[in-house]
Amino acid sequence: MSDASSSSLVPLSESKPAPPPEEDVTEYLAFMAATERFAIPLSSVREILLVLPITNVPRSPREILGIIVVRGTIVTVFDSRFLLKVDANESTRQTRIILVKPDGDDEVMGLMVDQVLQVYRLAAEEVEPATAIGADFGDHVMGVGRPNEQRRATPSPPLTLLDPKALFR
Amino acid sequence: MDENLRDEFLAEAQEIVEALSRDLLILDRAHKDDDELEHDRLNEVFRGVHTLKGLSSMFGFPQIGTIAHVLEDLLDDLRLGKVIANADIFDVLFDGVELFQRLLVETSTGEDASDLSLFAEAIERVSTPNAPDAARPTGAYDIDTNILAVLTEYEEHRLNHNAEAGATLMRWTVEFPLESIDTDLDIVRERAKPVCEIITYLPSMESDRDDAIVLEVLLATTNDVATLRGALGDTGTLEELPRSTVARESINPDRPAPPSKESRSDIAIERSVRAVADTVRVDIRKLDNLMNLVGELALVRGAVTRMTEALRARGVGRDLAPEILRINRSFERRLRELQDGILDVRMVPLRHVFDRLARVVRQVARENKKEVHLAVSGAETEIDKLIIEELSDPLLHIIRNAIDHGIEDVRRRELAGKPTTGTLVLNAYQKGNRVVIEIEDDGAGIDKAKLISRAVSAGRITAQEANELSEEETLALVFQPGISTQNSVTEISGRGVGMDVVKTNISRLGGIVEIHTELGIGTTFTLTLPATLAIIRALVVRVAGHIYALPITTVSEAIVLDANRVRTIESRDMLDLRDATIPLCYLDDLFEHESDRSGRRYVVVVVVGTKRVGFVVDGLDGQQDVVIRALGKSLANVRGFAGATDLGDQRVALVLDTPGLVEEVFRASPTPRLEASA
Known part of the structure; x- marks a missing residue:
C-alpha cells in the first residue's frame, strides 16, 4: 500500500471478506494527515487515488479543495487540514485521495491525506470510545484505536478513529 | 414478479391513464358547454378502463383492477345512457384518474396502501340511474334480426338513441381488400365521423373473392345520401332501412345473447399489446x-x-x-x-405535463368556485425528459396561484365587465434551442403597491428601498419566500410558499422566469428553459489560470475589453456597447482569483431575458460540446455554478450558472472598483 505509483487507481477488493464471526472485529484504513495517525472504517472506503489535478471551486467552504472527475462522476475533495485540524503539508509522492462513501445513499467524497498506511483489524477491546476518554472532541471522532502490541509484529501507535458520516457533515 | 413484466405493465397502464385523463377533460369541457358528449370518445374512455382492468388482473394488481372495475360499471351506464353525466360524476371520474396515478406510483415503488373503499362509495353515490326510461324505438325499423342479434348492448343503445333523435338508418354494403382492411376501416371511420355515426359493421359472407371481405355497415345519419356518398366515396351500395309499419313490441327473444363484453376486451388487450411492439421503453x-x-x-x-x-x-x-x-x-x-x-x-412532448395541469385547473377552479377555461397550445413542443420532471411543480404553483389569486370570482368579474369565465392560457413553443412556456391569465393582475407594502412589513426590504424599486424588482418580490398579496390563507396557496420554489427550480434547470402583469387585465408568467440538459455547447474561458465554461445559449458576443469604453457609474464599471450601457462583472474579483490583469482581456456579453451583463475574462479558449455533470450535495450551497464538465486531459471545468450570476450582478449593491486595465 505504501507504493502504488505504478497505477493511478488502487482499487480495493470489491467484496471484502466478512469479519470472522468468533471475534467482534472491525477493519479500519489507517492514514497520516500531517504527523497524526487516523483511521476510518474500511467499509466506507471505495477507492484510493493518486493525486490528480483538482479544480478549485470558488465560494466553497475552505475545507473543500475542489472537484475531480472519477469515471464520469464529479467528486468533491476535502482538505484534511481543516477537517481534522492538523497542520498543512505539501503534496508529496505519498499524497493520496481516499474516496469515501459514508453510507449507502450518500455521495462519494474525496479526502486528501498525506499518506495511506495500512488496514488494521481492531477487536472491540482495542477501541476506546470517545465517550470513555472524556475529552471534548468533534462529533467525527469515534474514539481511539490502540492496536494490541502483543498481537502484532510491528509496533502500532494509537489511531484516532473517525466516523465518516460526521466527518463530511 | 418479474421486474420487466411489471415495468411493462406500469408503462402501459400509465399510457392508458394519461389517455383517459385527456379524453375525460375533453368530455368535461363539452359537458360544461352543454354540448352533447361525443359518444365515441365516451366509448373510448370506457374501453381504456376496461383494458386497464384486464391488464391489471393479468399482471396481478388487484387494487387497480378493483378501481377499474367500479369505474367501468359507471362508464358503461354513462355510455348506455342509463346515467346522465353531471359535475359530480366527472369529479368521481377524475378522482378515479388520480387514484390510478397514485396506485401506479405506489406499485412502482413497491408500496401498498390507499383506501379504495371510499372511492367505491363515491362511485356508488353517483351511479344511481338518473336517465328517464326511454322507449326503445328500435322496433320502428325493419332491421334484419340477424343483425339485431349480434348488436351489443351499447350498439343497441346507440341505435335506439339515433332512431329517437330522428336519424335515418342506412345499410352500407362495401367490399374491402383483406390485406388493408384495418387501415381502410380507420380511414372510413374518420371520414364517417362528421356525417354519420357507425353503429356497427358486420362481415358478410357474400364476397366471391378470397382476398376481400364484404362488410355490412350500419349507419345512422341526419344527412342525405349524397352527403354520405361525398364523405364515404362511391363504393358499395348504400340503402336506407325501411321503417316498419308495425312497431315490434320487442326484439326477437330467441336471438342469441350478444357477445359478452369480455370477449371484446380481449381484442382490446391484444391490440394494445401489439401497439407496444413498435415502441421501446428505455430507462x-x-x-x-x-x-x-x-x-x-x-x-x-x-x-x-x-x-x-x-x-x-x-x-x-x-x-x-x-x-x-x-x-x-x-x-x-x-x-x-x-x-x-x-x-x-x-x-418528450410537454403534453404529459399539460394534461396533468389541465386536471389541476379543473380541480382548483371547482374548489374556488370559479369558472376557468383552459386554452392549451403548443403541447407537442418537445423538451428533455429530465426537465419535464422538474417542471411540473413550478407550473403547478404558477397555475394554482393564477386561479387562486389571479382570476376573480364570478361576481367580481361581472362588476369589472369581464366574461364570467376566466381564461387561462398555457402556451409553449420552441425558440432556438430553448423552450418557452407562457402561462397567461385574464385575472386581476398583481397589485404592486400591495406587494411592496407586504415586503416592507415582512422586513424583506426597507421603506427606503421600496421607493427605489424598478418594476422588475418589484415583481421579483413575488418570488421571495413568505410574501403574499393575499389576506386569507387558503388550502392551496396564499401562504407565500411556492413561488420561491418556482424561481429556485427554474433557475436550477438553467431557465428564467419573467412576469408581466397589468392591474385588472391579467398576469403572464414566461418560463424560458433549455430544451435539453444533457449536452450543451459551451464557450470555454480562462480567468487567472482557471478554466470555466459558459453555456453558449446565453452568450451573445465576446469582444476585446477596451478601457476607453468603460465608464464608472456610481462606482460600478459599465461598458458602452454600441447604443447600450451594460454592467461589467470581473470574474477574477467575483471568484477571488489572484490576477495580474496584464495583457489583453475580453468581455463575454451574456443575455438572460432582458438583462445583459459583460463578464470580463483573461482568455477565450473556443467552443466545445460539453456534458454537464451535477455537483455533489456538498456543494449545493455554492451559488453561481450549474455543474462541471470534463474537458479531457484530466481538466475539469466548472460550468457557470449564467442566469444566476446575471441575477447576482443586478442584485449586488455597487462596490468600488479600480478602473479597468486594458
Whole structure:
C-alpha cells in the first residue's frame, strides 16, 4: 500500500471478506494527515487515488479543495487540514485521495491525506470510545484505536478513529 | 414478479391513464358547454378502463383492477345512457384518474396502501340511474334480426338513441381488400365521423373473392345520401332501412345473447399489446449512459484533432493530412448525428405535463368556485425528459396561484365587465434551442403597491428601498419566500410558499422566469428553459489560470475589453456597447482569483431575458460540446455554478450558472472598483 505509483487507481477488493464471526472485529484504513495517525472504517472506503489535478471551486467552504472527475462522476475533495485540524503539508509522492462513501445513499467524497498506511483489524477491546476518554472532541471522532502490541509484529501507535458520516457533515 | 413484466405493465397502464385523463377533460369541457358528449370518445374512455382492468388482473394488481372495475360499471351506464353525466360524476371520474396515478406510483415503488373503499362509495353515490326510461324505438325499423342479434348492448343503445333523435338508418354494403382492411376501416371511420355515426359493421359472407371481405355497415345519419356518398366515396351500395309499419313490441327473444363484453376486451388487450411492439421503453439512465459515451467519444475526437494539428505543425505526413482531415470531419458529422439521435430519444412532448395541469385547473377552479377555461397550445413542443420532471411543480404553483389569486370570482368579474369565465392560457413553443412556456391569465393582475407594502412589513426590504424599486424588482418580490398579496390563507396557496420554489427550480434547470402583469387585465408568467440538459455547447474561458465554461445559449458576443469604453457609474464599471450601457462583472474579483490583469482581456456579453451583463475574462479558449455533470450535495450551497464538465486531459471545468450570476450582478449593491486595465 505504501507504493502504488505504478497505477493511478488502487482499487480495493470489491467484496471484502466478512469479519470472522468468533471475534467482534472491525477493519479500519489507517492514514497520516500531517504527523497524526487516523483511521476510518474500511467499509466506507471505495477507492484510493493518486493525486490528480483538482479544480478549485470558488465560494466553497475552505475545507473543500475542489472537484475531480472519477469515471464520469464529479467528486468533491476535502482538505484534511481543516477537517481534522492538523497542520498543512505539501503534496508529496505519498499524497493520496481516499474516496469515501459514508453510507449507502450518500455521495462519494474525496479526502486528501498525506499518506495511506495500512488496514488494521481492531477487536472491540482495542477501541476506546470517545465517550470513555472524556475529552471534548468533534462529533467525527469515534474514539481511539490502540492496536494490541502483543498481537502484532510491528509496533502500532494509537489511531484516532473517525466516523465518516460526521466527518463530511 | 418479474421486474420487466411489471415495468411493462406500469408503462402501459400509465399510457392508458394519461389517455383517459385527456379524453375525460375533453368530455368535461363539452359537458360544461352543454354540448352533447361525443359518444365515441365516451366509448373510448370506457374501453381504456376496461383494458386497464384486464391488464391489471393479468399482471396481478388487484387494487387497480378493483378501481377499474367500479369505474367501468359507471362508464358503461354513462355510455348506455342509463346515467346522465353531471359535475359530480366527472369529479368521481377524475378522482378515479388520480387514484390510478397514485396506485401506479405506489406499485412502482413497491408500496401498498390507499383506501379504495371510499372511492367505491363515491362511485356508488353517483351511479344511481338518473336517465328517464326511454322507449326503445328500435322496433320502428325493419332491421334484419340477424343483425339485431349480434348488436351489443351499447350498439343497441346507440341505435335506439339515433332512431329517437330522428336519424335515418342506412345499410352500407362495401367490399374491402383483406390485406388493408384495418387501415381502410380507420380511414372510413374518420371520414364517417362528421356525417354519420357507425353503429356497427358486420362481415358478410357474400364476397366471391378470397382476398376481400364484404362488410355490412350500419349507419345512422341526419344527412342525405349524397352527403354520405361525398364523405364515404362511391363504393358499395348504400340503402336506407325501411321503417316498419308495425312497431315490434320487442326484439326477437330467441336471438342469441350478444357477445359478452369480455370477449371484446380481449381484442382490446391484444391490440394494445401489439401497439407496444413498435415502441421501446428505455430507462433514462441507460440513455444517460449512452450520452456519456458519446461525450467521451467527442473527447477522443478532440484528441485526434489535436494530434493531427500537431503533426501538421511539425510537417510530418503532409501528404496524408488532407485525408485525415476529411476522415475527421466525417467522424465529427456522424458523432453529431449520433448525439442528436440520442437527444431526440430523450425528448418528450410537454403534453404529459399539460394534461396533468389541465386536471389541476379543473380541480382548483371547482374548489374556488370559479369558472376557468383552459386554452392549451403548443403541447407537442418537445423538451428533455429530465426537465419535464422538474417542471411540473413550478407550473403547478404558477397555475394554482393564477386561479387562486389571479382570476376573480364570478361576481367580481361581472362588476369589472369581464366574461364570467376566466381564461387561462398555457402556451409553449420552441425558440432556438430553448423552450418557452407562457402561462397567461385574464385575472386581476398583481397589485404592486400591495406587494411592496407586504415586503416592507415582512422586513424583506426597507421603506427606503421600496421607493427605489424598478418594476422588475418589484415583481421579483413575488418570488421571495413568505410574501403574499393575499389576506386569507387558503388550502392551496396564499401562504407565500411556492413561488420561491418556482424561481429556485427554474433557475436550477438553467431557465428564467419573467412576469408581466397589468392591474385588472391579467398576469403572464414566461418560463424560458433549455430544451435539453444533457449536452450543451459551451464557450470555454480562462480567468487567472482557471478554466470555466459558459453555456453558449446565453452568450451573445465576446469582444476585446477596451478601457476607453468603460465608464464608472456610481462606482460600478459599465461598458458602452454600441447604443447600450451594460454592467461589467470581473470574474477574477467575483471568484477571488489572484490576477495580474496584464495583457489583453475580453468581455463575454451574456443575455438572460432582458438583462445583459459583460463578464470580463483573461482568455477565450473556443467552443466545445460539453456534458454537464451535477455537483455533489456538498456543494449545493455554492451559488453561481450549474455543474462541471470534463474537458479531457484530466481538466475539469466548472460550468457557470449564467442566469444566476446575471441575477447576482443586478442584485449586488455597487462596490468600488479600480478602473479597468486594458
